[in-house]
Amino acid sequence: MITIEQLSKVYHSKGKSVIGVDDVTLNIDQGEIYGIVGYSGAGKSTLLRCMNVLERPTSGIVRIDGIDLMSLSPKELRKARQSIGMIFQGFHLAMSKTVLENVAFALKASGVGRKERRKRAEELLVLVGLDDKANQYPAQLSGGQKQRVSIARALANNPKVLLCDEATSALDPNTTKSILKLLQEINRELGLTIVLITHEMEVVKEICDRCAVMEEGRIVEQGSTYDIFAYPENELTKRFIQTVIDFQIPEEQLVKSQGTIVHMTITGELAGESIVSDLLQHHDIRGNILHGKIDYIQNQALGMFVMELTGDRSEVERAIGTLHDKLEEVEVLQDAGTADQSMARAE
Ligand SMILES: Nc1ncnc2c1ncn2[C@@H]1O[C@H](COP(=O)(O)OP(=O)(O)OP(=O)(O)O)[C@@H](O)[C@H]1O
Ligand SMILES: [Mg+2]
Structure with missing residues (x-):
């Protein structure tokens, strides 16, 4: 037009x-x-x-x-x-x-x-x-x-x-x-x-x-x-x-964190599925949701989650691999121990 x-x-x-x-x-x-x-x-x-x-x-x-x-x-x-x-x-x-x-x-x-x-x-x-x-x-x-x-x-x-x-x-x-x-x-x-x-x-x-x-x-x-x-x-x-969906994690939270922090975007039909609970069930890790929201844009679900994953390092890596297989957008915001190291450097 x-x-x-x-x-x-x-x-x-x-x-x-x-x-x-x-x-x-x-x-x-x-x-x-x-x-x-x-x-x-x-x-x-x-x-x-x-x-x-x-x-x-x-x-x-x-x-x-x-x-x-x-x-x-x-x-x-x-x-x-x-x-x-x-x-x-x-x-x-x-x-x-x-x-x-x-x-x-x-x-x-x-x-x-x-x-x-x-x-x-x-x-x-x-x-x-x-x-x-x-x-x-x-x-x-x-x-x-x-x-x-x-x-x-x-x-x-x-x-x-x-x-x-x-x-x-x-x-x-x-x-x-x-x-x-x-x-x-x-x-x-x-x-x-x-x-x-x-x-x-x-x-x-x-x-x-x-x-x-x-x-x-x-x-x-x-x-x-x-x-x-x-x-x-x-x-x-x-x-x-x-400005609409804010997923910034406060600095203090990042410093406190012991685990690996991942940001995942779950689109369309997957947003309704139990991606997060499946992940925790199939991997021997713990997950702590720091941010989470399912929004609807043009009647399509869009899920955004920030999670802290803790546990054995190789198991956490495998869990992240699973997420990569299932989702298009997975970003590791902070690796496990990074906060410790940066604190140690600061001291
Ligand atoms: N009549 C004009 N004469 C000279 N420069 C102009 C004129 N109209 C716009 N500009 C310039 O063109 C650029 C774009 O302006 P425009 O008004 O299109 O922006 P905008 O995105 O609509 O901004 P706003 O959100 O403030 O309305 C600006 O640098 C502005 O100064
Ligand atoms: Mg204008």
Whole structure:
């Protein structure tokens, strides 16, 4: 649905050039929810604004539903933009218009008659759960309700794509959840393709089918949300994941430890199996869970455990061998006795 090829955007200001987006190639499929994460200044908004040519790329190609947006005349581009809705962190509502008028206004430019505009706006307000607020003004609404209005407005022209720039960043966690749920419903019911940019990995985990991580204008890693969480490769990706699933072991715990500390990722069907208890039953070792969680990402289980294994060194090694055979991700964080040695050195 969205094809981006070797897209770059360079800003020139006060004789200096700043790279906003650097050689990004990306394909977003029809009907998926695609997340783009990155810290401030990574180039997320620039990339998103290039997708509807609010920002004209310096080089590269942007195609939406097969149409090369850069090749269009201004008039054609205005028309093409009607199939691309957009919502923002700051809502961008007209404060002097009622909720209904805000939504109906989006249909004016596309030549829809007054009566029809009103009818369609009323339907959209039902869709976002705000039909009882039709005659109120934005100032009378909460942040979550304002974002619902802007979603209704963005959907007015039956877009194929919805671009969301930090749409939940100004909202509290509960309101964020309800807006994400609404976006998910819209995605499923209308088959709308959604691109969602955020600096919160939790948002990606909640609703994105696939995602990309951006740094300094580039995409450093991309994949299905499940794989990104289960097998992150880039250091930045790992840092983002740690904000949601933190498996850092406190230094004092590591120093105290007598055993071998292993981190294991148990994916898919295996997460429901008794990998840990089998391990302890079949090997003459003891296991102490230091961290453990089974999370569900896109309805697929993802288990993460950090365990301290103690016992005869060769038996512990055999147990780790068993884990390697069964699991894709097993990492020894600290060998048995390492803490003793480092303490001895310190003394
Ligand atoms: N209009 C502009 N003129 C000059 N430089 C710009 C302009 N817009 C963005 N930039 C620069 O491009 C880079 C990417 O900015 P962008 O706004 O895309 O980042 P972002 O990932 O959306 O950040 P944030 O999370 O803070 O919104 C930054 O270095 C920024 O300073
Ligand atoms: Mg931004």
